[in-house]
Each structure stands twice: as structure tokens, then as C-alpha cells.
Amino acid sequence: MAEAEAREIALVESGPCAEAVQYNPERQLIEIQLKNGAIFAFPPHLAQGLQNASPSELEEVWLGADGLSVHWDSLDADFSIPGLIQGIFGTKAWMAELDRKGGQQSSLAKQQAARANGKKGGRTKKTQPL
Template identity: 60%
Template sequence: MQFKNWNNLISEEELDAQIVSAKAVAQESDATEPRAISVRFDRLSRLIVISLKNGAFFSFPPTLVQGLAEATAEDLDDVWLDASGSSVHWERLDADFDITGLVAGIFGTKAWMSQLGCKGGQATSEAKAKASRDNGKKGGRPKKLLQI
């Protein structure tokens, strides 16, 4: 028997070898990447709380996450994990995130993360204003050195 692999045909033996390889990759990922055993929205703290298989907990505010910022508590309650514990899903919000990415602080696309960074850079405080004044007294930001 032969199976279609997009434009090419592969043999049953090659398919079996690919399955064995995929299972090995999955086993390695399970051993080295964070996997979740539960996820919930804590209404009191307004945090998404993920319990990891290694015993650690990871939590974050939904306002940091692309597609969750404007969600209601009911929408955030409607959360589930995939069978492997490698991703989290909000069906009502059509939002899906990889646990490894979330733990690494990746809360959306590059464009979304860039917007988050810009918002943080626009924040003002007395401490930030004082640091800017002090830096100005020293001649301002150092010039970049040209790399040749």
C-alpha cells in the first residue's frame, strides 16, 4: 500500500518509520518542555493559572495576551488544555497558545508583542523622569559606535 505525501507517494515502511520518528520527538518534547496538567481563570486575582507537570505554577493577567484583553470572566472560564498538556485553548475567543511560549513570555504574535513593548516604553513615572534628567546632565545617551 502507498500513501500520499502531498505530491509524492511514500511506502508503508517509510510511513511506519516516520511514525516511529514522530513518537520519539514527542517523547523528547514531553521530557524537556513544560507540560500543563490544569488551567483555570482565577476570578479573584484576575489571573490565568497554569499548573505544570513538574509541580510549578505559572500565572499571568489576561490583559497581556493577544485576544484575551477584552474577554469577560465567563469567556476566560471557558478554557481547556489539549491532551498532551502542551497548549491551552479558549474556544469562545478562538484563542490558542503554546505552553512553552507562554512560559517564555510570548503572549501573541510579533506585532502584538511589539505593541506591548511600546506601551511599556511610554509609561511615565517620577523615577523615570528623574533618571532621564540625570542622564541629560551627563551629556545624554551615549552615541552608538560605528561597526566596520
């Protein structure tokens, strides 16, 4: 137990610790004020369990006493601050789905690259082993 407490104290002293969290309805962002003065913000639709939440539900966010986590009791959602900063917004399955959706986005640059690749003959064919 003492070892776990020592690790948590070291993490609090060295890692990104929050001193405040709020939902900003004007910007539609969860904003986390870190103790070092930096601000981290993300749109709720990225986070598992927050994607369909109303603004009033999002405003009910609270910060863990250690400054390492944020919580929404009514939404049954909890996130670690270091995880959020690393871009971890849910379970592995949730993150895989976010990646899949991101890969489906079509930008002008992506369309142009696909057309240029098509003019070259498209993807190379996989050869079958003999």
C-alpha cells in the first residue's frame, strides 16, 4: 500500500495534474486547467460515454482530489488526465472505432492522392505464394 501511495505522489509531482475542469458550452469543449498553467481541451464527442451527453450533463464534471482524473457521476464516465492528454478517450474498442471513422474522412488532399494513385494503376496486386 505504501508503495502505491509513493507512486501516486511521484506521479502527482511529475505528471500533468489538474487544478480545475469545466465544460465550456460556447466552445463545446471540456477544458482542463493544469497546475503548470497549461490548458488541455477536447470535444466531448471524442470521449466514450460523453458523445450523446447534454450540455447540462457535461457541466456536472468534477475533478478527482489528486488532480489526476475527471468524473461525471450521472454519465458513469471517468477519465485519467494523463490518459486524456495522451489521446486516450476510452477503451481499446472505442479508440479503434474512432480511428476507423477518422480513416473514412475524405479531404481534398486525400481525394487528389487517390486519383493520382489510380492513374498509376492503383494498389499493387498481392502475389499468391506458389
